[in-house]
Amino acid sequence: MKFIGEFVQEIDKKKTSFQQLFGLDEKQSKLESILKEELESHWHPLPEPRNVFTEEYSVDSSSASRTLSNGIDFFIIRALMLGTGNYNKPKLRFEMVKGIRDYNVITGFERILRDLIEIEIVLDNIEELPENSIVLIDGNLYGRFTHLLQELHLRGWHHLPLVLLDAMQRLFEACVERKVMLVGVSKFSKTRVVTAAMLSERGYDVADPDHLDVELLYRWKHRETGYTTPLLLGEYAVEKEVKNMYGDPDGYRRRFFNNIDPSRREWANGVIEGIPSSPAIVMFHMIPKGGAQPMRVDIPACSLGIDKKIMDVTPFEFMEPHTVTDVAKQLTADFGGRDVYNALLYVVDREVRLGVKAVDTVYKSVLGQELGVPIEYDRSSRRFAR
Amino acid sequence: MNLRKAGYVVGEVDTTRFTFVSDIESFPPRYEYLVIPNVDEREGIGKKPVVVLAQVNRIINYSDILGEGLSLDELESIINRYTATTKVFGEAKILGYLNRRGEVIMPRSAAVPGQEVFIAPSDLLERFFTKDIRSGIPIGTLITRDEVKVALDPNGFRRHVAVIAQTGAGKSYLVGLMLENLLPLGATVIVLDPNSDYVMMRRTGDGGATAIADDLVVYRPPGLKGRRYSDQEVGGAEPYTIDFSKLNAGQVCDVAGISSRWAVIREAVGDALGQLQGIYGPPQLIEALERIALNPATDARKAKAAMSATTYIRRLLNYKIWGSQDIPLGELVKPKRLSVIDLAGLQRNVSEYIVQKTLDDVWGLAVTGSLEYPVFIVLEEAHNFAPGSGAGQRSGSSLGIIERIAAEGRKFGIFLLVVTQRPNKISSNVLSQCNSQIIMRLTNPEDMSAVRRSSEGLSEDLFNDLPGLNKGEAIVVGELTKVPTMVRVTGRRSGEGGSDIDLEEALRGALKAYELAKKMKPEEDDDKEYKTRW
DSSP: TTHHHHHHHHHHTTHHHHHHHOSSSSSOHHHHHHHHHHHTTTTEEOOOOOOOOOOEEEEEEEEEEBBBTSSSSHHHHHHHEEHHHHTTEEEEEEEEOOOOOOOHHHHHHHHHHHHHHHHHHHHHHHHOOOEEEEEEESOOOHHHHHHHOOOOTTEEEEEEHHHHHHHHHHHHHHHHTTEEEEEESOOOOOOOOHHHHHHHHHTTSSSSEEEOOOOOOOOHSSOOOOOEOEEEGGGGGGGTTTTHHHHHHHHHHHHHHHOHHHGGGHHHHHHHHTTTTSEEEEEEEEEESSOOOOEEEEGGGGGGGGOOGGGGGSSSEEGGGGGGGGHHHHHHOOOOSSOOOSSSHHHHHOOOOOOHHIIIIIIIIHHHHHHSOOOOOHHHHHHOOO | OOOOOOEESSSOOOOOOOEEEEOTOOOOOOEEEEEEEEEEEETTEEEEEEEEEEEEEEEEEOOSSSSSSSSSHHHHHHHTTTTOOOEEEEEEEEEEEOTTTTTHEEEEEHSOOOOOEEEOOOOHHHHOOOOTTTEEEEEEEEEEEEEEEEEEEEGGGGGGGEEEOOTTTHHHHHHHHHHHHHHHTTTTEEEEEEEEEEEETTTHHHHHOTGGGGGEEEEETTTTSOOOTTTTTTOEEEEEOOOGOOOOOOHHHHHTTTTTOHHHHHHHHHHHHTTOOOOOOOHHHHHHHHHHOOOSSOOOOHHHHHHHHHHHHHHHOOOOSSSSOOOOOOHHOOTEEEEEOOOTSSOOOHHHHHHHHHHHHHHHHHHHHHSOOOOEEETTHHHHHHHHHTSOOOOOTTHHHHHHHHHGGGGTTTTEEEEESSSSGGGGGHHOOOOOOEEEEOOOOOHHHHHHHHOOOOOOOHHHHHGOOOTTEEEEEEESSOOOOOEEOOOOOOOOOOSOHHHHHHHHHHHHHHHHHHHSSOOOHHHHHHHHHH
């Protein structure tokens, strides 16, 4: 095989530093020793697996985008909500947008639409869910709530991040009202928030620590089962702006959402003002089986009966481990194995998946027929669509 | 036409096969017949809608979720929470459509994805597979449809027919069924039966008389012990023997097992026979050989050969076949007559001689224009009488006449029904002349290859289906049906001689006999016998 000799030489040259990345080097810095001790004290045995909730639902989405030969981009976004007892609700959104030049805008637009459709599908169906149900959404909740607090650089769609935030606020309220447990489960996370919280406890105020949570868990807990002390996330990701959002939403909008349509300004101010008073998010990592990768779990505090808002928590605080016992029991019961980190999320992931063939044969043909125009991809898309 | 929908045509379609999607509840089974109505077939410059018949040859159930990469724990975690959707699709091969004259035509146009697929109605299937159900020879029903009867076209027997299957697949049952339906049409049939498979055809399964009982004669040599069925059980038998004095030197040597390479010994037999006259048997031949051997005037080499020949001829003394009651040839070729020549219990060489002689006699009639009606000859265990060059056994005396009839017999009104479980061992000159074949379950790769080589009508799909056939299921290819047909063979009324023995029952009997013998024998004797033996 070409380049294999060069590959081996390159690894050989940098072997020691690469091995250190894996923690194979036994030498630990002082900070690492502290983190190891902290992790021990914030590591808890898993409760016995048990189906705690009346019904269990899972939500996931998939998407595809293609650029047409006239420069227009189209987006197919679909979501599926599955439940025990063959509950199956689909939702699809299709958008055609012109004028996108930056590839990052395409991915950002697609990402928000996917986050949004997952929230909307639960909102659409929440009235049907029995009390004491659990809804598992693929991915974390805190991130999608706090990461996109500025406009999308796309004409006509600048307001889209606020649509997502608005939907999330409504979903949190609806879940409380319907007594439904909402849980975000990430099969992998690169967050550093537990590391930061542990260092903060020991007096290290490290805003941007070097170590990811998953790295610590891999080094010291990989062969064990258990979960980390639940951490309540408040202002952590939006610390600097919380007061502005609450005290001067219009000023925040002008700074970060200046290009939105004037007719939406009032609505936008309301959404921005609501962010600080949205529920804080409880998050923890869990390893359901020795050797398995850790999962990140996010739960709105209100779903656990904790009345703490984003602005009440500066920027995070550890909770009692038993706060999340029921969710941990359920997720442990749902664990299948290395690939099936959660049975229902695994199924919904497979069922909602949008294949290249489906997009480039079925959806493309239907689109052409419905619009009555030939649909042709740009050259670079065609390379992949074959 | 009230049709039951089976699904839709999807994906790539050509004129020979298509894929269709259905659901798990209404999915047709493998081998089920389907129709696609309104396939636009080209006719000149225009089109006409035709009803295309197809057969399901593959069914695939699959799940996107329950993949083979999952561990047991992972699977269980999913299955315990969620009923994963199973998707179903199938592949069907196109068999053709019926034109106005009732002929099967392969379409030149393909169906279109999205066209509806239906379960084929029974009346269409009957018209499709059977030329004329009223005058045909019924052999059962379609594999997937008990209500659709299949009958062989009697004219299909104008070519030789091979019935091929491994042991226990139901060959003899099928041949018996064909014979009991062929006979009432006026057929003359001679069955050369090495295992007494057809001797019970006068009896019904419950012991009564069959409708063909009066037209069936069983010939068997008298005096043979240990037959599977007594003369009384088979409803009486005509004795037949061989007149030893009518055998020429070559025939005597073949029957006695003297190899054609031992020319001097065979010559000595010829010399001895030359000394005999009138009616004689093996004892007289031995005496003549001894006279030659002991005659001081005989040269030493010939004397030794004559003495060696006596060893072989002496074996013939034990054969219970010598006498003067030849099978009457005139009876064998009577119209509407089924003659079963029971060869069971006879030495192989003798059986071969009888087969050869019978066929020679019938051939002699045929080539001299003395055969009034067509004769069907059933050759059971044909690989033993007409072995191929790779069969690993010497070619017996019967091979030549069988190959000759296979090549030329149909011109003279002699039609073979070759029955074998080892197509790989049979002469290719014989098998390749069998233009129609009825093939039942076959798993031996060498035998399958032989069938493949000899059968023009056996498609790749049908060939692959052979190991998957159940007992009593057959594929008919050639001129007996309009198109290759998969049949479940049923409806035989006459008793079977070749059915499997009830081994469990037989072993129970053996155990009982053993215990009885043990009770009657003192224990110390047992010990004594044991010690003596070992």
